[in-house]
Amino acid sequence: MQHQYKEFAKPLEKLGRRHDLSRAFNDLLTIAICSFHSTNIQSRLQEKDEQNEALYMETIKPYSRENLNDLGKAIGILQLNVLDDPYSDVLGEFFMEHITKGQNGQYFTPTPVCEMMAQMTLENSRKEDQRILDPACGSGRMLLSAAKINHRNYFFGADSSQTCAKMATLNFFLNGLQGEVAWMNSLSMEWYGGWQINKFGLGILPIEKEHSQIWTEAPKPKPKPQTPEFDRSLKNLGNQTTEQLTLF
Secondary structure, eight states, rough: OHHHHHHHHHHHHTTTTTOOHHHHHHHHHHHHHHBBBHHHHHHTTTTTTHHHHHHHHHHTTTTHHHHHHHHHHHHHHHHHHHSSSSSSOOOHHHHHIIITTTTGGGGOHHHHHOOOOOOOOSSOOOOOOEEEETEEEEEESSHHHHHHHHHHSEEEEEESSSHHHHHHHHHHHHHOOOOEEEEEEETTTEEEEEEEESSSSSSSEEEEGGGOHHHHOOOOOOOOOOOOHHHHHTTTTTOOOOOOOOOO
16 A cells, blocks of 8 residues: 555645645645446536536636646546555545645544454454444544455444545445445534445545435434433432442
8 A cells, every 4th residue: 555655645735835724725626526326426527417517617616727637636546546455545544644744633543453453343244235324433443444355235434524425425436336425424413415326336425414325324312211210219318328338
């Protein structure tokens, strides 16, 4: 992965000399997601999704032809990297090293730890069509590690950072995974946007919450547990003295 990572970083570092690197990186993600839209792929560019086309054209406005060539080269290197090192996370590595630099606690779980956790969770599981969810997926590397065990499952990721959600979406698509990524707050259940990946044929499709399985099948709040009988009995002890328990 390291070789392709360096090759991926070169055109973006070049862009960073004339543009804000964080914005250029986010625009790269948007351009790639727009390019891999289901309509573009399934119609072989014979049809267009107007909303997707408008977003693409708006995103590329600040860039010269040379800049766009650099962005295209970076996307091509991501595709080549999948052949050399499938389920790796070049996007997340670049994001941590060049964009956040650890700010706001955005250090993603190291890949070896992701692989260990995936093995512990999915140990001896070779079943297909399982639903695997990471409610704080970052760039999706925990789910990528799960895909190494069995890629014939449905993968669902959610993150409150739009950049992270877009990285996970692109990582899903490039590695041929089927599932969904939601840009949402998994704690407050606030929805901001989402994408379905390879679910109705090859490609990425932006979705609203009404069409999201993560949203429509979200777990319902558990009812507040009743006070246990032994706890209620303690409340009736009044002013009786008690003795503190000790370990020794």
